[in-house]
Every structure is written in structure tokens, then in C-alpha cells.
Amino acid sequence: MTETETTIAAEAEASAPPSPIYRLTDVTKTYQQKKKKVVALSGVNLSIPAGQLVAIQGPTGGGKSTLLQMLGALDRPTSGEVTLGERNIAALGDHALTDIRATEIGFVFQGFNLIPTLTALENVESAFAGSLAKLSKDEIRERSTAALTEVGLAERLDHLPAELSGGQQQRVAIARALVKNPRVLLADEPTGALDEATREEIMTLIERQWKDRGLTVVIVTHDSWVAKRAERRLHLKQGQVREI
């Protein structure tokens, strides 16, 4: 079995192994950059069981972000299948992908990506999209307040992002990602813009949510300290994935 063909199975539980939430089958993604064809992912086969905390490492340009886009229903593969639960993302239309992002996936970004003109509470409320946007205003407000309280920002509801520290902003971003009770949390360098103390706080928070909610968490990181805290580590290089 070659490295590229390696199917990485979930670590089996003693009794019954959990069903995979993600299954990538022979996924290839190519881009046309000017006149040059760039292969971002090359025949990736990967299975991620539900409830796993996975860290993906690798050099810049190795395909980490492209893989995260596939997992996050932000893009479709050039060839192959990306299955989330029972649905093949590659075969779904834009509307269905938008709904998946709105209800099943939570994103956390390196730069926090909060809306600068909205308060912390309003930023969290902005996560109610797609079918969740139909919830009552009161319920949206209640759930958003609870999410911010859970990340320790009950006193900062009406603060604008600029009035919050980097760690607090990332907490707001985590609350925004989790307020819709997603099945998956995808984090792109979540501690990349934070100092060491704050990095610890954020990772502790993510780990707590992962355990409490039974989330599937995929973290893309350059930071080995962060990667080591994951259950499983993958290395992505030149479009190919291997287990560490």
C-alpha cells in the first residue's frame, strides 16, 4: 500500500467503532494559476470518525487550506468524493453547500474574522443563517448570550471587536462557530495570532467543547504544541496526506 493510497481508518473503539463523519475517496484538486496547473490535493483518501480531534500539519502550500475548504463545503474537488455523513459534497449544489455550512459546520479562523462593526453578541447572532435564521429573535438572542457566557464573555456582550483582546476575539469566534450546535468544528490556525498564555486558554476551550459536545474537530496548524494535543495527527505535503 503506497503512502498516497493509504486509507487512514479511525482508531477502533473496543466495542463498536464510530461511523466516519468524513470520508474522502481519491480526492484531487487542481488550480490553474496563470498558465500553470497547480495540484493542491492529489488522490487523497481519508476517513475521519465522528468525535475525533484531528490536527493537520504541513508546510505552506502543502494543501492544508485546500483540504480544509473541502471539509468545510467551501469548495468542491476536481475529482473524487468528499462525503459528510451520507452526503457527497462534490455532487451538491451551491444552495445545499450553503445550508451545510450554516447548520453543520463551525469555522474558527486565525485572524478571528469578526465583523468589525458588530458587537460580540451581534457577531454571534450573525451565525444564524440558512434554516436557523428562521428561529425567533428571542431564541437567537438567548442562545447567543449563552454561547458567549460559556466562553467566559458574559460581561463583554456589547463590546465591539476592537474593544476586545485577541484572546477574547477568538473566544467570540468560537462562540459564533458553536452557537448553532454544529457536527464539526474546523479551525484554521486558531492560535496563530495569539501569545503563549492565550494559546493555552484557547486550546483548553476548544478541547473542553470537543469533549462536552462530542464534536468532531479538525485543526490546521503549524504549531507542534497544538498538534500534539490532538488525538490524531496528519501531515500534508505536496497534496498527499500521511499519518504521523
Add this chain to the structure above:
Amino acid sequence: MFLTYLRRELTNRKKQTVIIGIGMALAIALVVIVSSVSSGVKAAQATALQSVYGVGTDITVTKTASAASGGSKPSFNFGSGSGSTPGSSSGQTKLNQSRLSLAMGSQTLPASDVTEVEKTAGVSKATGVLQLQDTDFSGSISQSQSSGSSGSGSSGSGGSSQGAPEGQSGSSSSSGSSGGFGGGNFSFDQTSVEGIPVSGDIVGPLTSTTTTSGRAFTASDSGKDVAILDQSYAKTNSKSVGDTIKLGSATFKIVGIVSSTSSSSSTASDVYIPLDTAQKLSGETGKVTAIYVSATSSSDVDTIKSALEKKMSGTTVSTEADLASSISGSLSTASTLISNLGKWLSIAVLAAAFLIAILFTISGVTRRTREFGTLKAIGWSNGRITRQVAGESVVQGIIGGIVGAAAGLAGILVVNIVSPTISGSTTGTGTQARSTAVSSGAPGGGGAPGFGGGGSTTSTADVVLHAPVTVDIILLAIGLSIAGGLIAGALGGWRASRLRPAEALRSVA
């Protein structure tokens, strides 16, 4: 969320909101002022025309003017017995003649043409009028006393008259038969007289008037020597209902006084008399000088004009638009200014404002790439993002529109407070207009009578420019501002919706 986000964006990106708002406000204010003043100028044109043609006249039909024809220049001839000398010692002979003839420049059409016009498809009503002028020459001449001639003698009616005999003062007496000409003093008055149908006038000169005293003509006035006077003419000549007025050889009883309902100071003519009376006195039996036509629908005017031109050769058919083009003076200048400079300036500023709004919106979207990418990543649909961007632009447009409308209304208020008076002159078309010329000659020579320009008639109306504020203008302002916002928002939203959601992640990859 939509309103909260919108409010936050507008208040936190004040610079962009203010710049788009100011641009839009400037354009809307200009459009509002130009539209309003344009309406005011149109109303002023209508007023200037109404003072001559009356309300509801869509078309006028007149005989095409030719150089050699038209109302003749009145001439007065006095024979030796044409004057009267009150006393033998005064040495003065008084002369007075009055003639009622076709107005200068007027030519006649057969009255049967009125019926012909009325039969034309699309014509609602046609009225024929006869435009005349009463020319009154009066004055006195002095005779120098010569030695050896004394005493008084009475002369018979030996004077010769080349003009129409009516109105000539026939009796005279003179003192001194051999004296030289010792100077004179003459006045020459012209009064515009219009013969109009006595039946209710739904089109024609009296439709823009109101009866201030007395009454209007009734069917029983047909053929009678009764007259209705223009109020300002009556005031100038100290005439009131019940008095009489001499026109040509006849004496008319004044039965009514009318004033203009428009802001024009006077009506089309000084005196109105029954049409058949006018025809009889002027020797123009069965003739009219102009036919006023009212169309069933304003959209038919051009069709009716073509039909009449084909049917009635040798006539000039003028529509209201043709008549408006005959207006000259500062009113014409204002109209040209509004229709050219005002219109193009409005379009240019509006286009610039729209462009500013579009560029700022698109530039704002570009700056917010990561923001929109993030929203897409967390599940916002393209439609929701487009609506958000478009909503922001529309509100910016509306803010600009409201400020612009307020500024525009303030501008209109200034125009109305200043109330500039503009003067409109209508010329040509063979229609009679008012003119009164008085001249007096110094002793020793006769004064030149003040005739108007040969063949053409002129009516001048001073109209106070009023810039109206109408619902249409307010709706136009709001509509334009919303349109500007929508165009900018649609383009900005379209650009935002084209952003790939992966942009948000790529920026940190």
C-alpha cells in the same frame, strides 16, 4: 440582523455614507430645483399664451400672412369742414375720427371654416373670432391769425374723406379762412376689439377671464351694440358697467368687466363685442380672423394639425408648442436656460452622483472581501449578502435623497421668495394683441402716430415666476435616490456575491 447590521455599517463607516449622501443630495437638490423651476417656466409660458389665446386652446387657425394683404393701415382724411372750432377767438380747430377695422396683420377666413374645423376628427370645439382695432384720432390744430381776415364763417360739409366714412366727425366750423397753419396737438389711440360668439365660450379668449362686474354675453346680445371691457382698460379709461364706449361709428353699452384669471395683468383684448356686431361694423360680414380649436385629447393635437393643414390650404395651423416657441423675452431666455443648461447640468450631476455611489459601494465591497468571505463560510447565502449590500446603498441613497429634497425645497423657497418677474412676448400668428399708442405733436407739427410694427402683433405679459412644489417632484427625488442606491447596491451586491467563500480562508493560508 439585517437592520442591525445595516445600521452599524452606516454609522461606523460614516465617511463613505457622508460622501455618497452628499453626492446624491447635491444631484437630487439640483434635479428638484430644475424640475420645479421648469414647471414654473412652463406655467409662465402657459400664462403668457393664455392671456392671448385663452384656456383650453390646443390649436389656432389663422390665414397665412402675405406681405401685401392684411389689416389696412388706417388713414384719416379731413376736409375743410372736418373740424370744429369752439370759439372764434381761440383760433383752434378740433378734429376727431374713429375707425373700426381689422387688426394690423390680421387677415380673414370665411366663418364657414369654423364649421369645417369643428367637423375634423378629434376636434372638441372650435370658435371663430374677429380681431379688430379701433383707431381714434383726435386733436386740434391752431391757425395763425392773418391780418385783414376776421370774422367767422361757417362751412358746410365739404370735406372729402378717403377712408371709411364711419366715425368721422362731420360737422365743423372754422374761423378764419386764410390763416396759416399754427401748429397742432394730436393724440392717436388704438383699442383692441374682439368680436366673439355670444354663446358660452368653452374655447377662446374669455376662457381665461372672470367677470368682475356686470355679466357675460348671452344669446340675446347677438347683433346688439353691447361690450365687455378688460378690467385694466376700463380702469384706465374710467369706464364701468352701464357706461358707453364709442367704437367706430357706434356707441356700445358696457354690460360687463372681465379680468384675467392668470397672473397676466390684462386679457387678450381691451374690448369684446358680439361677433356679428363686429362683422357688421367692420364690413367683414361672414368673416373671422382666427379659429380657436380645442382637441378632445391632447395626444390628438398633432394629428388634428396635420388634418387641418391638409384640409385648409392657405391657413396657418399652430399648436400650443408652436405658440410657445413664439414667446420671446426673458421668459424665452429662462425656458432655454432651463431646458438646456438646467437639464444637462442635472443629468451630469446625477450621473456623477450615481457613479460616486457605485464606485464607493464597489470599493467598499472590495475592502470587505474577508468580511463577506467569512459570512459565506458561516452559511450566509449570496442572496442575503447581496440584499445586505444593496440595503446599505439604498439607505445611503435615501438619506441623500431626503437631504437633497430638503435642500431642493429650500432652493425652491428662495426662488418663490425672490419671485423673479419674467417677461414673455408673443408675436405673429396673426392674432390680435394689445397695443395702445398715443402720440402728441408739438405745436407747429403733427406727431407721428404710434403704429405697431407693420403686419405683426405683439403681446407682452409680465409673469411672476412661481416654482411649484408638487408631489411629482418629491416622488421624483425619492425615486431617483432609490434608483441610485439600487444601481450602486445591485452592482456592489453582485460583486460581493461573486466572491468565493474560500477567500476568507485563503487570506491566512
